[in-house]
Amino acid sequence: MNDGKQIFDTVIIGSGPAGLTAAIYNVRANLKTLVISGNTPGGQLTVTTTVDNWPGFPNGTGGIKLMMDMQQQVRNLGVEIQNDNVLKIINNQNPSTPNNNQETIINFQIELSSGKILTTKAIIVATGAGAKWLGLPKEKELIGRGISGCATCDGMFFRDKVVAVIGGGNVACEDADFLAKVCKKVYLIHRRDELRATPIEAKRILENSKIEKVWDGVVEEIVGEEKLEAVKIRNVKTGENKTLPIDGLFVAIGRIPATDFLKELVEIKENGYVVVGKNNEYPSMSSVPGIFAAGDCMDEVYRQAIVAAGSGAKAALDAERWLNNLK
Numbered sequence: 001m002n003d004g005k006q007i008f009d010t011v012i013i014g015s016g017p018a019g020l021t022a023a024i025y026n027v028r029a030n031l032k033t034l035v036i037s038g039n040t041p042g043g044q045l046t047v048t049t050t051v052d053n054w055p056g057f058p059n060g061t062g063g064i065k066l067m068m069d070m071q072q073q074v075r076n077l078g079v080e081i082q083n084d085n086v087l088k089i090i091n092n093q094n095p096s097t098p099n100n101n102q103e104t105i106i107n108f109q110i111e112l113s114s115g116k117i118l119t120t121k122a123i124i125v126a127t128g129a130g131a132k133w134l135g136l137p138k139e140k141e142l143i144g145r146g147i148s149g150c151a152t153c154d155g156m157f158f159r160d161k162v163v164a165v166i167g168g169g170n171v172a173c174e175d176a177d178f179l180a181k182v183c184k185k186v187y188l189i190h191r192r193d194e195l196r197a198t199p200i201e202a203k204r205i206l207e208n209s210k211i212e213k214v215w216d217g218v219v220e221e222i223v224g225e226e227k228l229e230a231v232k233i234r235n236v237k238t239g240e241n242k243t244l245p246i247d248g249l250f251v252a253i254g255r256i257p258a259t260d261f262l263k264e265l266v267e268i269k270e271n272g273y274v275v276v277g278k279n280n281e282y283p284s285m286s287s288v289p290g291i292f293a294a295g296d297c298m299d300e301v302y303r304q305a306i307v308a309a310g311s312g313a314k315a316a317l318d319a320e321r322w323l324n325n326l327k
């Protein structure tokens with residue numbers, strides 16, 4: 001089924017800060033633009049309470065409100081946001097493009113979970129990345145009520161409180177280091193007895209007396225109803241169990257970019273991030289001409305809303321230029 005036989009200039013996959021910013025730029029450039037929202041309209045910020053580091057709000061703003069306003073802004077500019085999921089992209093591009101006949105160029109077809117098929121000249125993938133969670137009971141319910149996947153984002157809410165970080169890699173160490181500056185005490189819970197982080201990062205953590213290392217520890221239970229109260233930890237070597245009363249738990253055991261559906265088509269790193277930046281003319285382009293990527297699905301370093309929004313703007317500008325050069 002073709003969705004009304006329309007051909008879009010850009011279809012943006014994802015409705016977080018990256019996708020919605022891309023939509024604002026593309027529609028204002030007069031491109032026929034569509035956003036596919038995915039299962040989380042508004043993206044990751046909709047699972048947090050307050051966002052303190054989005055410029056323009058002297059007292060911070062609610063994550064849900066920020067993203068609902070952003071979606072409304074996109075709709076007001078005339079872009080439809082379809083509640084659907086992308087299952088697959090089919091690349092029907094003529095290998096000889098660009099050519100002089102705009103009508104024959106293109107085309108990607110996008111299969112949606114509703115069964116619809118969209119046709120578009122360019123695609124911006126802005127599908128984000130989720131925290132890898134522990135998968136324990138109560139974990140999901142307590143995200144935003146003591147449990148977080150982002151120390152830079154939520155650390156300030158735990159000023160002078162006791163928190164724990166789970167993980168042993170660079171991200172966990174950076175999180176512990178950051179939290180030690182604002183919190184009363186930080187536990188670093190790691191399932192092994194040495195860190196996987198780079199030596200410099202690990203040294204900083206090992207020498208920080210405010211960070212108590214819980215070696216060989218696995219969190220087996222989350223305690224708390226309305227908010228997080230404690231975690232139960234088992235020592236994998238001795239079998240000993242203990243309960244750690246904490247106010248905050250930061251899960252830093254990795255991120256999973258939502259890029260599975262792209263694997264057959266574009267170059268993806270081993271850890272799931274989309275590879276961009278190989279084409280100097282279009283820095284946000286993926287390995288496939290016409291497919292661009294923005295936000296957390298291509299950024300394993302910054303993982304911040306403002307950075308995602310900025311990269312959404314860049315991808316939209318790149319896509320616009322690429323489309324213009326096809327003519």
Ligand SMILES: Cc1cc2nc3c(=O)[nH]c(=O)nc-3n(C[C@H](O)[C@H](O)[C@H](O)COP(=O)(O)OP(=O)(O)OC[C@H]3O[C@@H](n4cnc5c(N)ncnc54)[C@H](O)[C@@H]3O)c2cc1C
Nearest residue numbers: 014015016018038040043044086128153295296303304305
């Ligand atoms: C709890 C929490 C608190 C945070 N707090 C802050 C903060 O205070 N400040 C800050 O700067 N950052 C914060 N972050 C990080 C910030 O949310 C992310 O960096 C940002 O949302 C990334 O934006 P994005 O648009 O790349 O992806 P996301 O926001 O993850 O959006 C991805 C979008 O893609 C869609 N999608 C995924 N797969 C598909 C598919 N197959 N088809 C269609 N759509 C799909 C999803 O439904 C979603 O709409 C926080 C993150 C979390 C988890």
